Amino acid sequence: MNNIIVYLEIEDGIVGDVSLELLTKGRTLADQLKCKLEAVAAGYQLDRIGGQVFPYGVDTLYLADDKRLAPYTTLPHTSLLVTLFKEEKPQIALMGATSIGRDLGPRVSSALFSGLTADCTSLEIGTYEDKKQGKVYENLLYQIRPAFGGNIVATIVNPDCRPQMATVREGVMKKEIRDAKFVGKTKKLEVAKYVSDTDFVLEVIERHIEKSKVNLKAAPIIVSGGYGMGSAENFKMLYDLAAVLGGEVGASRAAVDSGMAEHERQIGQTGTTVRPKLYIACGISGQIQHIAGMQESAMIIAINNDPHAPINHIADYVITGTVEDVIPKMIQYYKKNSK
Amino acid sequence: MSFNIVVLAKQVPDTRNVGKDAMKADGTVNRAALPAIYNPEDLNALEQALRLKSKIEGATVYVLTMGPARAAEIIRESMYRGADGGYLLSGREFAGSDTLATSYALACAIRKMGKVDIIICGRQAIDGDTAQVGPQVAEKLGLPQITYAEEIIDCSDNKIIVKRRLERGVEVVKGSLPMVVTVNGSAAPCRPRHAKLTLKYKHAATPTEKQESGSDYTDLYSSHPYLNITEWGVNDIEHDIQWLGLSGSPTKVKQIESVVFTAKESKRMNASDVEIENLMKELIANHTIG
Secondary structure, X not given: OOOEEEEOOEEOOEEOHHHHHHHHHHHHHHHHHOOOEEEEEEEOXXXXXXXXXXXXOOOEEEEEEOHHHOOOOHHHHHHHHHHHHHXXXXXXXXXXXXXOHHHHHHHHHHHXXXXXXXXXXXXXXXEEEEOOOOEEEEEEEEEEEEEHHHOEEEXXXXXXXXXXXXXXXXXXXXXXXXXXXXXXXXXXXXXXXXXXXXXXXXXXXEEEEOOOOOOOOOOOEEEEEOHXXXXXXXXXXXXXXHHHHOOEEXXXXXXXXXXXXXXXXEEOOOOEOOOOOXXXXXXXXXXXXXXXXXXXXXXXXXXXXXXXXXXXXXXXXEXXXXXXXXXXXXXXXXXXXXX | OOEEEEEEOOEEEOOOOOOHHHEOOOOOEOHHHOOEEEOHHHHHHHHHHHHHHHHOOOEEEEEEEEOOHHHHHHHHHHHHHOOOEXXXXXXXXXXXXXXXXXXXXXXXXXXXXXXXXXXXXXXOOOOOOOOOHHHHXXXXXXXXXXXXXXXXXXXXXXXXXXXXXXXXXXXXXXXXXXXXXXXXXXXXXXXXXXXXXXXXXXXXXXXXXXXXXXXXXXHHHHHOXXXXXXXXXXXXXXXXXXXXXXXXXXXXXXXXXXXXXXXXXXXXXXXXXXXXXXXXXXXXXXXXXX
16 A cells, blocks of 8 residues: 555566666655555556566566456556556556556546646655645655746646556666576556456557667767758768767757657657767757756767857867768768777 | 547647747746647647548537646647637636646546537647657546557548657557547648648637737627637536646646756867867777777
8 A cells, every 4th residue: 555656667578678678766655655565567468578677676566467458458457556556555556657647547547637747857745835725745756847848947846636646758767687596576467356357448459669779878989960961961970970989879859850860869858868978969059958968978079060069068069160061070080099 | 439539738838949948037938938839749639630631421520628727729739730729728727737637627627518529639739749648648538548650541430540759669559449549740741731721711710819809800800600610617617626727736836946057167179180089089998999
């Protein structure tokens, strides 16, 4: 009772990174609140889920194993969570801010009348004073998220309704194993008690999920391009530089929107959050929403022909010049000096 | 056979093009400095609705929006593009609504609209980016939902087939109507239909707007009933007041801060060969690269 529950996203029997990141955060919050960390997996053939999540400190794992629960569809997973939450009364429920979590979360929150905050960038525990009612709430979940296109950061609380629900994007929280040998309890749920036959109204006719080709989160060096790259042709230079340095190519939202780069390369509030040891920003002006996703990089080099570009304020090195000029030179002098 | 399509749309401040005066000195948002626009993904939703209308005989498209009096602008904009009309849900009782209270109010209004076959809305609005209202309206109405829709492949014989765009792939799903569909920004945009019917619907107005304009167009509106935009207040919908506005909102805003990044001491250089070579040598020497 009154524990923290994380909903696990599963694809081909593998728990998604976003869920493992939430377990890591959930473990810290559970320690602070002195409650248990629990996880719920809904799908088919879930025998290997426990081994993947227990090292993150999961005290209880609920398994809803049924052929009809995979792949994910809205209503059966909603019914499962709504009934489980009514029984277990968790104080906090966390999900990925993904096409699954953002489909499921609102539905569950509406059914339970519990508040949900989407796309949180930080979760903390703290107090809240309702001055109008003269009430003080202890140990609430602060759900911290950007709003208004990233121009403000709001701290949201759910004083009265439980669970306090939040979604978090992949890559925002860090993933960290607590104890590789730890094994928690497994509770198998009798699916028929939670899900009704009438929930299976949607038929998945076709499904193509590709393994992500781009791994921005793990890349030590990221060469990132913005609208200032000018063309898809110019963007290719970034791949050359990234290949030479052993890095990955990222992009700003403007570059993605204009078709110069794929969506999975997007860095920023609406893309991936990265913390590489070197971030080279090429032709990126530095809108707040981009900076929020890369400001924790250990070193930042900004290449821009505008000496007053906002990105320059947070860069360690500012090169004023055109990308067509600078990038080939970087490749040339790296090759010359690295051997 | 009638086929009733409802589009949920929102008028939002344009947060994508935020200028220097968008934030006030006290860190709050200066709404006056941000132009009010039709939420982009709701335009994608409208386009999907209009495509269905052109394929299904007897189909109608009505837009429902909740907001202040001026939000009627987006209903007119929808009519210019081919919607049959719209409903504005407005009143101070709705103020302070979070996504759940908004969804409750919209669901009450949809019930009042009568038989609805499909409800289409944008995946999310650019002022909050929550993507919650679509699924929550569906839950309140007890309807199934298909989110992240990119294309409505087929809609006939009470069945709908939709292609969804997911992070790392696509999915095609089939379900029965009535259904709530939320549309992705990657779906067909609404541009081609822009402003075709501007002249016809220029004078479309809500009762409040007619009153405020002060001019007497009574004859115009009785001879052209399609120019009347329906305006509903709290008393026009069947509701329980505790689920509206602030009391219907479980989430509370504790604090708002404007975003300020701490500036670093940066080393400035130009694009000369010497400078770039020195930089690369330095990065290799301190093991950042190589």
